[in-house]
Amino acid sequence: MNNTIYRPTWAEVDLAAIAHNISQMAGKLPGHCNVIAVVKANAYGHGAVEVAETALQSGADMLAVALLEEALTLRGAGIVAPILVFGSVAPQDVPVAARHDLTLTCFQTEWIRDVNQLSLPSPVKVHMKWDTGMGRVGLRTKEELNDITEALRASKSINLTGIYTHFATADEADLEYFELQQDRFKQLWQTFKSIWDKPVSIHIGNSAAAIRFPERMYDYMRFGISMYGLYPSDVLKAEQAIDLQPAFSLHSRLIHVKRIEPGESISYGATYTAADDDYIGTIPIGYADGLIRKLQGMDVLVNGKRMPIVGRITMDQTMIKLDQHYATGTKVTLIGQQGSESIEADEIAAKLDTINYEIPCMISERVPRQYKRGDT
Numbered sequence: 001m002n003n004t005i006y007r008p009t010w011a012e013v014d015l016a017a018i019a020h021n022i023s024q025m026a027g028k029l030p031g032h033c034n035v036i037a038v039v040k041a042n043a044y045g046h047g048a049v050e051v052a053e054t055a056l057q058s059g060a061d062m063l064a065v066a067l068l069e070e071a072l073t074l075r076g077a078g079i080v081a082p083i084l085v086f087g088s089v090a091p092q093d094v095p096v097a098a099r100h101d102l103t104l105t106c107f108q109t110e111w112i113r114d115v116n117q118l119s120l121p122s123p124v125k126v127h128m129k130w131d132t133g134m135g136r137v138g139l140r141t142k143e144e145l146n147d148i149t150e151a152l153r154a155s156k157s158i159n160l161t162g163i164y165t166h167f168a169t170a171d172e173a174d175l176e177y178f179e180l181q182q183d184r185f186k187q188l189w190q191t192f193k194s195i196w197d198k199p200v201s202i203h204i205g206n207s208a209a210a211i212r213f214p215e216r217m218y219d220y221m222r223f224g225i226s227m228y229g230l231y232p233s234d235v236l237k238a239e240q241a242i243d244l245q246p247a248f249s250l251h252s253r254l255i256h257v258k259r260i261e262p263g264e265s266i267s268y269g270a271t272y273t274a275a276d277d278d279y280i281g282t283i284p285i286g287y288a289d290g291l292i293r294k295l296q297g298m299d300v301l302v303n304g305k306r307m308p309i310v311g312r313i314t315m316d317q318t319m320i321k322l323d324q325h326y327a328t329g330t331k332v333t334l335i336g337q338q339g340s341e342s343i344e345a346d347e348i349a350a351k352l353d354t355i356n357y358e359i360p361c362m363i364s365e366r367v368p369r370q371y372k373r374g375d376t
């Protein structure tokens with residue numbers, strides 16, 4: 001996707017960084033463990049098809065998404081690799097999934113019964129989800145496990161190919177709850193092993209769990225945030241157990257530069273008033289692009305230096321205070337690097353009191369993604 005852009009505002013997605021992050025992860029994992037590339041939510045805002053293709057070329061052998069819609073987008077782009085859908089898919093939508101050879105997530109006996117009533121073009125593959133403490137979806141007890149396993153054994157419409165669980169605290173300093181979840185997983189596994197004899201693949205870890213405990217991973221790990229070059233938390237960032245390269249950066253260009261006198265104000269509400277003679281630059285990006293109003297006061301980079309956003313961010317345009325006059329067309333970096341300075345998603349997340357996962361996700365589809373491949 002290298003569409004012409006008319007407005008000089010764009011996100012750059014460095015696919016070589018994604019390849020690098022996958023090879024770093026693969027290098028830590030035991031030989032029997034492969035990478036599932038998690039490309040839900042348009043690959044955390046990076047662009048699902050491009051990231052999926054890069055991940056598959058870089059050694060990932062399965063993809064995962066949250067929604068059936070997201071899986072169909074990948075199939076529509078000609079991607080034939082296995083795709084796991086994490087979220088719940090209603091029984092009436094299972095034929096679509098079967099037709100596109102998608103792998104669904106299964107955790108309810110009733111769902112299995114409803115799927116058995118359908119006529120499917122071919123059996124649908126499922127991974128069974130065990131809720132060991134995340135509390136989102138998944139079966140929790142041995143009784144449920146017995147029930148569901150019995151129903152799966154009897155089903156001609158469903159092929160069980162995998163088992164998985166998800167950790168709630170793998171990114172935290174205190175690992176007690178993480179260990180509890182692993183114990184519960186092992187207990188459920190003992191039960192399952194005694195009632196099921198066909199091969200299934202197992203995956204338990206997200207980025208945080210796999211980076212910290214690669215040797216505990218089974219057949220796959222599910223690589224999300226760190227595939228995009230971000231650490232799952234400050235704890236992991238401090239541990240530096242893996243070398244990551246951020247793939248996402250966000251840029252614009254000055255479209256107007258002016259000098260204002262002391263006492264002059266900027267933007268809605270006139271919340272910024274110049275104390276001195278100021279150079280003010282305008283960039284064509286605003287809250288409709290995901291640059292939310294709470295980011296007033298945040299720095300951006302111009303000429304390798306930090307300059308603050310001043311006045312309210314408007315829907316489509318934002319003003320910054322410059323240290324001198326710059327020509328219109330000068331590049332402004334909102335996320336990423338200029339020279340030796342950088343503004344990381346982590347810094348923006350801290351300013352917004354949230355996690356870095358939200359930052360590329362919040363940059364809206366109005367901002368075109370441009371892809372950088374290898375050294376080109």
Ligand SMILES: *Cc1c(COP(=O)(O)O)cnc(C)c1O
Pocket residue numbers: 038040086166205206207208222223224225226232
């Ligand atoms: C999103 C998601 C992941 C990826 O987690 P990261 O922390 O981004 O690596 C893994 N597994 C499941 C079930 C998820 O929903």
